[in-house]
C-alpha cells in the first residue's frame with residue numbers, strides 16, 4: 001500500500017468561486033522523498049493546506065488516502081495525530097505562548113490521541129534539548145514565544161525541530177529552503193536526511209535544485225495550474241533548473 | 254478554595270450552556286418580605302441585632318439612595334431593574350447563629366463540598382500542608398454560615414470573621430473604618446449596599462503581623478429572586494501583610510439576580526494587601542437568558558506611607574459585570590496595582606477597569622488588563638489614572654490588551670488620564686488582536702484540538718496576569734478560563 005495516494009483531487013476556495021486544484025493525482029511511497037516543483041501560484045501550498053485540512057478550501061472531488069484511509073473528512077488535529085506533518089511556508093507567530101509549552105502541548109496532544117500517556121517532563125526536556133542542539137537552535141530561542149521575533153531562517157529550523165519531535169509518517173515541507181542561507185540549508189537538510197526511513201515519506205516543495213542537492217529526491221513532480229503535469233527522476237529537477245518551467249508547462253497545456 | 258481539579262476536569266466537555274456550579278440546594282430559608290422600604294432596612298438590622306448607630310447609618314444611606322439615579326454611562330445594556338421585585342434578606346432557617354460546624358445544616362456543608370470548598374477543618378487539614386492552608390468565610394445568600402481557622406488566626410492576633418460578628422465583637426473597629434473608603438454617598442449601588450448589606454467578611458491584621466495563612470471568602474447565591482449585598486472590610490495595620498481571595502458561584506436560573514457588593518481595603522504605613530478575585534457567577538445561557546448582574550464597588554485606600562494594595566481579578570462569570578477595583582494612593586510612596594483578566598462569551602457584557610488616584614508624593618501604580626471577548630459578548634476596559642497637585646513624581650504604567658475570538662464580539666478601551674502635576678509620568682500601552690485562523694490552524698496541524706488551541710493561545714495572552722494569583726489558584730483560574738471559552742469557536 002502506498003503511503004499517500006491522491007486521486008483526482010479537486011479543490012476551490014471555500015468562500016469564492018475560484019478553483020485551485022484541478023483533478024490532481026499523486027502517489028508517494030513509503031521511504032520515498034518526492035519533490036514537487038512548479039511556478040508560483042500553481043497550487044503547491046494549496047495542496048499542502050488541503051491535505052492538512054485547512055478550512056479556507058473546499059474539496060469538491062477526489063480523495064486522499066494516508067495509509068489507505070481517506071483523511072479528507074478528518075479534522076486537522078486528527079490528521080496530525082495520524083502522522084501528517086506540514087512544515088509551513090510561513091510559520092505562524094503565537095505571542096505569549098512559550099516554545100516549550102507549545103512543543104509539549106503538541107507532543108502530548110498527539111500521544112493522547114494515539115492512546116499513550118503524556119511524556120514525562122524530564123524525558124521531554126532531554127528530547128527537545130538534544131534535537132534543538134542538532135538543529136543549531138539556541139536555548140534562548142526555546143525560551144521565547146513561538147516564532148515571535150525569529151528570523152526567517154530560525155522559523156524554518158523551528159519547523160524542522162517540531163517535525164523531529166513529532167516523528168510523522170508523512171512530512172510535507174513547503175518551501176522550507178526559501179530564506180535560508182547555505183549553512184542553514186545544510187542544517188535543515190541534515191535534519192531531514194536523519195529522519196529518512198523505510199516507513200516515512202516526504203513531500204518536498206521547492207523552487208530550487210539547491211535544496212535537492214542536499215536532500216536527494218527519489219522522484220520529481222511538476223505541478224502546474226492545479227495538476228501534476230510531469231513526473232520524472234532527479235534529473236527532471238536539473239532540467240527545470242536549466243530550462244525553466246515555460247517549456248514544460250507550455251507542452252502540457 | 255482547594256483545587257477543584259477533578260470536578261473541573263469533568264466539565265471540560267460541556268459548553269457554555271452548562272455552567273458547572275448551576276445546581277441549587279433545597280433548604281428551608283427565612284426570607285424578609287419582598288421589596289425594599291425603611292421597614293426592610295430595619296428588619297435586616299434587627300435580624301442581626303445591630304447597634305443603633307449601624308441602623309442609623311443604614312437608614313441614612315437608604316434615604317440618600319431614594320434620591321439617586323442608576324448610572325447609565327457604562328457600556329452595558331439591560332432592562333430596568335425592579336427593586337421591589339426581589340428579596341433583600343435570605344438566611345438558612347436552621348442556621349440562626351451557628352457556634353460550630355456541627356450546628357450547620359448538613360445541606361449547606363454538602364453544598365460547599367460540591368463546590369470544592371470543604372469547611373470541616375479536619376478535612377482541610379488532612380489534605381493540605383500547613384503553609385498552604387486557607388481560612389474560609391462561607392457566605393450563603395445573605396449570611397455567613399461559618400468561618401474556619403478562626404482560633405488559629407486569633408493566636409497571631411488576626412481577626413477574621415463575618416462582618417455581623419465583628420459588629421458585636423469589635424464594634425469600635427467596624428465603626429472606625431466602615432464607609433471610610435467607600436462612603437455611603439458614593440454611587441447608586443454602593444449606597445444601596447450600605448442600606449441593605451446583609452453580611453460579608455471582616456479582616457483586621459494587627460501591626461507588624463504577616464497573616465499566617467491565605468484568607469478567603471466564598472460567596473454562594475442560592476435562593477431565587479434574592480439579591481446579594483455583601484460588604485467586606487479589610488484593615489492591614491502598620492507593617493502588616495495579608496493575602497485574600499474571593500470566589501463566587503450561583504445556580505442557573507432564568508431570572509437575572511442582582512449582586513451589589515462593596516469591598517473596602519485600608520492599608521496603613523508599610524502595610525500590604527493583596528486581594529484576588531475569581532468571579533464565576535452564573536453568566537446566563539448562550540442566548541443571554543438569566544445570569545447575575547454583578548454591580549460591585551471595590552476600593553482600596555493606601556492610607557499610610559509606603560503602603561501597597563494589589564488587586565488581581567479573573568472575571569469569567571456574570572451576565573453583566575460593572576466593577577472598577579480602585580486604589581487611592583494617599584500615603585507618600587504608596588503603590589497600587591491592578592491585574593485583570595476579563596473573559597466574556599455568549600451574550601455576556603463586561604464593563605470593568607480601575608481607578609488609580611495619586612494623592613501622595615512618589616506614588617506608583619501599575620495596571621495590566623487583559624480582556625478576552627468571544628461569542629456575541631461586549632468587553633470594555635474603563636480606567637482612570639489621575640494625579641493630584643501634591644502628587645509629585647507620580648508614576649503609572651498601563652497596559653491594556655484585548656483579544657477577540659470570532660467576528661461577532663466587541664472589545665473597547667476607554668482610558669481617562671488627568672494630571673495636575675507636571676512631574677507625573679503616565680505611560681499607556683494598548684493593543685487589540687484576534688485569535689487568527691492561521692494560529693488556530695497552526696496549532697491544530699500540530700495535533701491540538703480546537704478547544705486546546707484556544708486555551709493555549711488565550712493562556713499565553715493572559716500569562717502575565719495569571720502569575721499574580723496565589724499559586725494554588727493559578728492552575729484553577731487557567732482551567733476556568735478555558736471552560737468559559739468552550740463553544741466560542743466553530
Ligand SMILES: Nc1ncnc2c1ncn2[C@@H]1O[C@H](COP(=O)(O)OP(=O)(O)O)[C@@H](O)[C@H]1O
Pocket residue numbers: 013020038039040041042043044045046047056
Ligand atoms: N486563501 C486564498 N485566498 C485567495 N486566493 C488564494 C488562497 N490560497 C491560494 N490562492 C490562490 O490560489 C493560487 C495558488 O496559490 P498557492 O497554492 O499559494 O500557490 P503556490 O504555493 O504554488 O505558489 C494562487 O493564484 C493564489 O493566489
Ligand SMILES: [Mg+2]
Pocket residue numbers: 044045046089174175
Ligand atoms: Mg506556496
